[in-house]
Amino acid sequence: MSVKAVVFDIGNVLIEWQPERYYDRVIGEERRRAMFSEVDLHGMNDLVDQGHHFTDTIYDWAEKYPEWRDEIRMWHDKWIELAAPEIPHSIRLQRALRAKGVPVFALTNFGVQNFDYATTVYPFLNEFDKQYVSGRMQTVKPHVPIYEMVEADCGLPPEALLFTDDRLENIETARARGWQTHHFTGPQGWADRLLQEGLLTVEEAL
Incomplete structure (x- = not known):
C-alpha cells in the first residue's frame, strides 16, 4: 500500500538527544561516567516519558543522591541544552x-x-x-x-x-x-x- x-x-x-555529551562538557567526562554509573538517569527520564511530572520526578531523584544533587537537577534546569541542537x-x-x-x-x-x-x-x-x-x-x-x-x-x-x-x-x-x-x-x-x-x-x- x-x-x-x-x-x-x-x-x-x-x-x-545526547545527555552524556552535555555533561561531558559541563562536568567533564570522568565525573559524568562516575555519575551515570551510580545514578540511573535514563531510568529517571523514562518515568518522565511515561507521564510522571517533569520537575517533581527529577528533583525527587536528585534528593536520593545528595552528592550528585546539583548535577541531576541540571537534567531539568538545563534541559533544553541537553535536547539540542x-x-x-x-x-x-x-x-x-x-x-x-x-x-x-x-x-x-x-x-x-x-x-x-x-x-x-x-x-x-x-x-x-x-x-x-x-x-x-x-x-x-x-x-x-x-x-x-x-x-x-x-x-x-x-x-x-x-x-x-x-x-x-x-x-x-x-x-x-x-x-x-x-x-x-x-x-x-x-x-x-x-x-x-x-x-x-x-x-x-x-
Missing part, C-alpha cells in the same frame, strides 16, 4: 512533506511538561498534523499499546504509515504491526527513503 502519512520520532531525528535537514523534510499535503505525525517518548517547553523553543514541533507524545498517552515505545493508540486515532491502516526512529526496538514493534519503517541513522538516508517512496522530489528533499 502507498504511504498515506509519515511518522517522525523526535529525539535524534529532529533534535539531537535541532537537525536542520530533518526539519526541512518535515516541512517539505507537509507542503506537499502529506500528513506528518510525531510519535515520541517525551514528557508532558518538557514537550510543552520544547514547543516554545523549536517551532517545528507545533507543525505536525498529529502529536503522539508518550507522556500524554502514558505508554511508551517500544510497547505495543502506543502503536495501537496511534492506529486507532489516525484511522489509517498500519501499512499506510511510514515511520522513522533512531532506535531499532521501536522500529521492530512498528514493523511487526505492519507499518512501513525506516531506521534513522542520519537525515540523508531518510531523504533518500522519502524519494524512493515518491513522496518528495530531489529538490524538495535537499
Whole structure:
C-alpha cells in the first residue's frame, strides 16, 4: 500500500538527544561516567516519558543522591541544552512533506511538561498534523499499546504509515504491526527513503 502519512520520532531525528555529551562538557567526562554509573538517569527520564511530572520526578531523584544533587537537577534546569541542537535537514523534510499535503505525525517518548517547553523553543514541533507524545498517552515505545493508540486515532491502516526512529526496538514493534519503517541513522538516508517512496522530489528533499 502507498504511504498515506509519515511518522517522525523526535529525539535524534529532529533534535539531537545526547545527555552524556552535555555533561561531558559541563562536568567533564570522568565525573559524568562516575555519575551515570551510580545514578540511573535514563531510568529517571523514562518515568518522565511515561507521564510522571517533569520537575517533581527529577528533583525527587536528585534528593536520593545528595552528592550528585546539583548535577541531576541540571537534567531539568538545563534541559533544553541537553535536547539540542535541532537537525536542520530533518526539519526541512518535515516541512517539505507537509507542503506537499502529506500528513506528518510525531510519535515520541517525551514528557508532558518538557514537550510543552520544547514547543516554545523549536517551532517545528507545533507543525505536525498529529502529536503522539508518550507522556500524554502514558505508554511508551517500544510497547505495543502506543502503536495501537496511534492506529486507532489516525484511522489509517498500519501499512499506510511510514515511520522513522533512531532506535531499532521501536522500529521492530512498528514493523511487526505492519507499518512501513525506516531506521534513522542520519537525515540523508531518510531523504533518500522519502524519494524512493515518491513522496518528495530531489529538490524538495535537499
